[in-house]
Amino acid sequence: MTQDKHLIEEKIASEEILKGRFLHAFRDTVRLPDGGTATREYVVHPGAVMMIPILEDGRLVMERQYRYPMGRVMVEFPAGKLDGPEDVLVCAKRELLEETGYTAAEWVRAGQLHPVISYSTEFIDIWFCRGLTKSQAKLDDEEFLEVFTATPQQVFDWCRDGTITDSKTLIGAFWLQNILAGAWKLDWKP
Amino acid sequence: MTQDKHLIEEKIASEEILKGRFLHAFRDTVRLPDGGTATREYVVHPGAVMMIPILEDGRLVMERQYRYPMGRVMVEFPAGKLDGPEDVLVCAKRELLEETGYTAAEWVRAGQLHPVISYSTEFIDIWFCRGLTKSQAKLDDEEFLEVFTATPQQVFDWCRDGTITDSKTLIGAFWLQNILAGAWKLDWKP
Numbered sequence: 001m002t003q004d005k006h007l008i009e010e011k012i013a014s015e016e017i018l019k020g021r022f023l024h025a026f027r028d029t030v031r032l033p034d035g036g037t038a039t040r041e042y043v044v045h046p047g048a049v050m051m052i053p054i055l056e057d058g059r060l061v062m063e064r065q066y067r068y069p070m071g072r073v074m075v076e077f078p079a080g081k082l083d084g085p086e087d088v089l090v091c092a093k094r095e096l097l098e099e100t101g102y103t104a105a106e107w108v109r110a111g112q113l114h115p116v117i118s119y120s121t122e123f124i125d126i127w128f129c130r131g132l133t134k135s136q137a138k139l140d141d142e143e144f145l146e147v148f149t150a151t152p153q154q155v156f157d158w159c160r161d162g163t164i165t166d167s168k169t170l171i172g173a174f175w176l177q178n179i180l181a182g183a184w185k186l187d188w189k190p
Numbered sequence: 191m192t193q194d195k196h197l198i199e200e201k202i203a204s205e206e207i208l209k210g211r212f213l214h215a216f217r218d219t220v221r222l223p224d225g226g227t228a229t230r231e232y233v234v235h236p237g238a239v240m241m242i243p244i245l246e247d248g249r250l251v252m253e254r255q256y257r258y259p260m261g262r263v264m265v266e267f268p269a270g271k272l273d274g275p276e277d278v279l280v281c282a283k284r285e286l287l288e289e290t291g292y293t294a295a296e297w298v299r300a301g302q303l304h305p306v307i308s309y310s311t312e313f314i315d316i317w318f319c320r321g322l323t324k325s326q327a328k329l330d331d332e333e334f335l336e337v338f339t340a341t342p343q344q345v346f347d348w349c350r351d352g353t354i355t356d357s358k359t360l361i362g363a364f365w366l367q368n369i370l371a372g373a374w375k376l377d378w379k380p
Contacts, residue, residue: 009258020231032334117258144222177364183346
């Protein structure tokens with residue numbers, strides 16, 4: 001937008017600074033709004049999807065997983081990274097089945113979040129699902145996690161008391177709270 | 191916790207893979223719960239603090255800032271990175287003044303969030319402040335942003351309609367909503 005010219009930075013040059021097995025990072029030189037230059041370093045990420053699975057009785061399907069950079073087990077909604085240019089709903093269904101063993105009859109997209117706008121291109125699409133049927137989880141090698149269920153009130157209490165600090169899960173709970181209160185609507189599709 | 195032995199990964203080796211001007215990344219080899227090994231790549235971050243400043247009339251102080259990895263201007267609560275081992279409240283006061291020109295008479299810590307638990311050690315401390323007095327912002331070189339105010343209802347609407355997708359700001363709104371509703375309490379200190 002023209003009215004944002006006093007804020008916008010423009011790319012002058014881009015250099016790959018890390019091609020790891022998982023992390024892929026760049027350092028760009030940018031033109032600042034005042035005509036000066038600066039460098040911006042960031043991770044390029046394919047994007048991800050978070051699923052908030054609601055059981056018949058209103059309980060949520062959740063996970064406990066050890067997160068190495070945190071050095072501890074975290075309570076989370078199921079989520080997974082897009083496999084290249086994969087459709088987000090295809091990814092959501094695949095990851096829900098792989099991680100939890102559930103398939104869902106109905107899905108609805110709530111919104112999107114950006115976990116770390118200062119140094120990663122990652123987005124996370126937020127999807128709710130219901131009409132759940134349980135089969136067998138098929139975890140990836142190198143993936144270890146525990147699936148459990150919780151009531152919405154438990155989830156909200158854990159957001160307040162610090163049991164849940166994972167950003168995507170906090171935001172999933174924010175959506176859930178507003179949907180259950182009737183303040184925000186979802187357009188469910190079979 | 192002993193009961194989490196089936197989830198915990200243990201460090202075997204650690205290698206620095208990127209020492210950029212901003213990004214600092216490592217690749218660790220870990221022992222998996224089943225005795226196998228895997229690699230984990232992650233960014234090491236000093237941590238940050240987000241401020242939710244409430245004006246006398248209930249409006250919130252917010253920012254519009256171009257975020258290069260997103261390629262667009264984002265609506266956010268003020269926030270800043272810790273300067274090494276800096277105390278979070280000292281950082282919050284410094285960043286609020288630098289970015290917005292406000293000083294606050296009362297502060298309270300709400301909680302903490304982890305923006306990206308799979309590949310960064312970053313935490314963001316969440317603080318509310320009030321009793322605001324305006325003076326002059328002192329932006330860093332290379333920092334361009336616009337300060338504005340919004341009502342809580344505007345903020346909640348923007349969370350629903352996708353105007354706000356920044357994770358820390360969504361979580362700040364979640365806290366704000368529960369505090370204004372009386373569901374979550376803050377212990378204000380002068």
